[in-house]
Amino acid sequence: MQEATFLILTSLAEGSQHGYGIINDVTEISAGRVRLRAGTLYTALDRLRVDGLVEVDREEVVEGRLRRYYQLTPDGTKLLAAEAARLHANATAAMRRLSPLGVVT
């Protein structure tokens, strides 16, 4: 899974969000390292909707413009959990082997 996809799913794990909210949230989750661009975000969201991992929760009109809120589907939640567990296991293994070397802060 690409990092952008992982972060989008992570952002939605807390509840439904609109596009602009996801962009800000992803910046926050990644401590400013990943700044999603609108093109990338909506291409990823379209893919995630086709794959049945994300769905539209509700729509609002704000200042004359449509605003859609997206949420995880049960499949999306399951996939994110599996991916998070995989990354966590890898990171734990790396940390364990690095700690005797004294490079882990």
Added chain:
Amino acid sequence: MNSSASLEHGYRRLLAFYPRSFRRENEEEILAVLMATAEDGQQRPGLAISADLIRSGVAMRLRPTVPRSAHTVRAAVKLVYLAAVAELALLATVVLTAASARAEVLKIAPAQVSALTVHIVADEVFLPISILLMLWLAWSIGRRQDWARLVLTAYFGLTTLSLLYTLAQGAATVVPADLIAGGVFWFFQFAAVVLIFTPQSARYYQPQPTERQAA
């Protein structure tokens, strides 16, 4: 035109790189996000944002519309692209070795030179057309076009007949590289045809009246 209107106009032009069906559903929403992330007084889309919109729009036009879980369809699409690659390799071989092959044949069997020339010219004309057809079919099959399955099957029938004809002519007139490339091409098509007619693939070629519109 004030700066915000000119910026919006610029973004709309970039969004034209996306497929129309996607734009119909999402243009206003993306535009809202783009406008919200713009700088105050900005008049034109920035370079990085523009590149991202163009890249994403083109990628969306090219990629399959079947979900990742449609393994059989996705494998078939890859095989048809591979068939195009095999043909491209054959075309490159034919073009690069044409002169040396002619010289060789002129030495051994001068009477065969015109037959060889016909063969080479036929390849140089036919292969580019076939490559384009394969690329188009691969793209269409990934985008749930039922007719593309039928056209691929018909083309596979022709490939089979032409391969049998080549084999029937005997080894004397057949260039081994030609036969190998023909066999590889045939196999990719064969596997793709089998995959797109499995029951797992069939559901992606049913009419889908409300799926996207309902979202």
